[in-house]
Amino acid sequence: MEKTVWRWAGLLALPCACNAFAQSSVTLYGVVSGNVSYITNAQTSGTSPGGGPVGHHQVAQFDGANSALGASRFGLTGAEDLGGGLKAIFTLESGFSMNSGAIGQGGSFFGRQAWVGLASASAGQVTLGRQGDAMTDFTDPLTYAYNWGFFNAHPDDYDNVDYSRRINNSLKYMSPVWHGFRVGAVYGFGGVPGSMGANQVWSIGGSYAMGALSTALAYVNGRNPNTSMFGNNPNASATGNNMGSFGSATSPQSNPVIAGFASASTLDTIAAAATYKFGSVLVGGAYNHTRLLGLGSNASLNPLHYSGDVAFDNFEGSLRVSVTPAFRVGVSYDFTRRGAVNGAMSSSSSAHYQQLNLGADYNLSKSTDIYILSAMQKASGTDSLGQAAVASIAGITPSATAYQMIVAVGMRHLF
Template identity: 55%
Template sequence: MKRVFLALTAVSLAPVAAHAQSSVTLYGVLTGNVTYLNNAQTAATTPGGRPRGGTQVAVLDGGTSGPSASRWGLKGIEDLGGGLKAIFNVEGGFSINNGAIGQGGTLFGRQAWVGLSANRYGTVTLGRQSDLAVDYVSPLLYAWYFGNMAIHPSDYDNLNFTHRINNAVKYASDSFGGFRFGALYSFGGVAGNVSQNQYWSTGVSYTGGSFALAASIINARNPNTSLYGTNANASATGNNLGSQGSATSPETSPSIAGFASARTQQTVSVASTYTLGSAIFGAVWSNTQFRNLGYTASLNPLNYSGNASFNTVGVSVRYQVTPFLRVGTSFDYTDGGNVSGKGSAKYGQLNVGAGYSLSKATELYLSAAYQHASGVDSWGRPAVADIGYLTPSATSKQVALSLGVKHLF
């Protein structure tokens, strides 16, 4: 009888032991801040003219300009034995102002994927996810450290993870002596034309002691759909890069919106950091080419042809003053967009930021940015300043200041 009892006890505990090898975690970020923005555009004018506006605004922007947008998610791991694990992650963004779903109303718009991970062999994931530029290059950038206002113009290189990749298969290696590498391919989903909306990226990174270096290439066929049109509210035929605005509404993403007709967008990016004591010194370069403009005639009102290229170079310094206080600054310079002889645009932006940890979960932050624009933007108009995800300026200059709180759970 005693043996029977012990056997039944062992059987009853077996599911518990198996369950102990699996986990599901609910997590999230809540971010809210008040942002001051001068020279906010209220209406756009006809091509060649200047936008109207110039008002100053102070808004509760739901964390848009903060270091991390609000989100919630579920992630899980199941140990399948022999070093093999099943993994998944679903994550949705939202506005803390009113609870509205982020990423254009896409429920799990930040990411939604499932995959397998094997010791020494790496990880394969399938679904809506980040590319290798986001995985390897982005973590070395100042914007990921201090906030969205420090992104490159219109996040044209997607180094701030503005756009997610749908229908994607990704491989990421384990670390070998500090080296990691990976590749992603997104199926276009167009019957009879497997390359129509395809997207691919590759990347490599190295971390050794105080030094880190990462590089990536991304290539989007028909980027208006495959890169900029992946949210639920994206247009099947309209311009997903931005708009010219109107007599009653401001422009959006004027630095790149005029290039929605490109057949291909390719971006090469490289970033590096060096840690010296409590300081981190960083540098970044990215090049984006909008190739074969006019490929989609309905998105080419200015009859562009050929290619448009952008280059950004940036430097940054971050310093951990105390275990609770961090500060930093960066400067980025962008030049590009010349096509059909119209001239290029230039954007110079200075960023400063500070964060103070009240606990492991809660931080107060302050960030500020100043941008100066010159030249001609993608619509053939005099370029205006356009900081982060905020409203473009009515002039060539813009200042933004953001104060907020971030809480992790």
């Protein structure tokens, strides 16, 4: 996503500045984004006297994190020339809600990114901190959701296709581009005394771009994903379900697509994506395969007594058109198939989710645009909670039925 940035030159004039800082540059950047959305069948409670969820239509103001082209944020990024082609680099990025001013990512002040490292044009870069996995760097940027907003992601963003989760305590390497090829790897230290593998996350990926064609592959593996991948924000529970909730008579469900699988010992995802540009038309396709292994490894998070493993497959096709330099439109279709739970003590049916996404975006200037976005989802089968599957668009309160639609009209400003 293009960003217009201001140089924060005042930092160089601080009294504590010294000669070493004279070769440094620091940039302040950000996004402010919000919209008004109409949602059908949004749950008001997870259960009713009859046993099913209850829902009503909703009109609400949302921050861009849930329902727009980009989440509201601000950040600082900088570099210092160390000589010999080597630079010290850093980025600190904080998400926030435009509606309330609250800090995003569960109250983590620099929850979107917080890292420091070294970069060389010939050898690549190594960074330490809170960062994205290899999918974020390679396959995600080629998908429709990454470019058109969070609710266009796959149901409940179970595969992190729209960067809803980061890796804490991570070490990352990104190579330079060699004849169109680039590779990278990430390792998140679990930090558990006496167990090097507990809560660890590792990821690898690569891309190739030449002319109109861009392709990418990535793989992510996370141990104890309820903690290492879904529970790494300050508001996460050390013992509870961080992947979602079953809801109650007074509260809606959360992430019913995956909430019932929080007892898994391992989550792994392999992803592939490609785009090809024909003049002003960009055609894209993507495939993700995600497995949750070792269900039942944490008995306290397994009320449905699952065992074995479960797999998700997602197929995406998209079309994006630049009608004019200032006006673009897009459409994508996603089909998500979740298999039955292998090894379950009781029968567990599969589930299917189909989603159609539409969008239009008009640039009023280089820094400001207005947009209208829509997503429509249909669910079938049995979800992770052992109930009739309900539609659950990423970032939106789940539907009380198998169908859900959202329409969002809003504005975004980049600085």
